[in-house]
Amino acid sequence: MKKTAQAAIRPEKAEDIAAVFAVNQQAFKRQEEARLVDVLRAQVSPLLSLVAVVDKAVVGHILFSPVHVENARRAPQLMLGLAPMAVLPEYQRKGIGSLLVRRGLDACRAAGSGAVVVLGHPGYYPRFGFVPAVQFNLRCEYPVPDNVFMAIELMPCSLDGCQGIVKYHPAFAGV
């Protein structure tokens, strides 16, 4: 059976910023996502940024930032995009990413978010309740296959009548 690491999930603090950069850089093996996190932190509100801590060290990170549906007649008051998320390579496949997603979605719901979208692997996110966003008539602004752009309602029927192109912060276009 897969070993589950004992990780504590908590909101990011100012003193975590360098460690969050390092986690993203090491997980993605490049700096673009780490820099994106810094840009969003400086420019975007509200932002939900959580870290996973093992033995007082930050080993994982997840970020949620606002997205909007272009020309939507009806949309949740706060819709968030999950991205990026990262776990240090040596801590992967121990359940820490799953814990970050589950606690992250709880935090989004507590912050009043009606729905979350994610552009990611279709074998990973459905286990948390994500379904292809096309089922809600939502499409990604980027040209991606339908099954990799997913959405989850955090409040019942929050995406009823909401349809259109989901737009991310412009900083995502550079990644």
Ligand SMILES: CC(C)(COP(=O)(O)OP(=O)(O)OC[C@H]1O[C@@H](n2cnc3c(N)ncnc32)[C@H](O)[C@@H]1OP(=O)(O)O)[C@@H](O)C(=O)NCCC(=O)NCCS
């Ligand atoms: C994606 C990531 C955060 C998952 O963290 P984690 O702690 O390893 O996740 P968990 O242990 O909860 O789950 C691991 C499961 O996810 C699957 N998985 C994770 N990323 C995957 C991917 N890109 N493609 C396919 N499967 C993936 C693993 O195969 C594993 O599946 P299993 O449970 O059936 O064995 C981590 O792999 C990572 O940092 N990857 C590099 C950065 C990245 O691609 N981030 C996601 C895009 S924003």
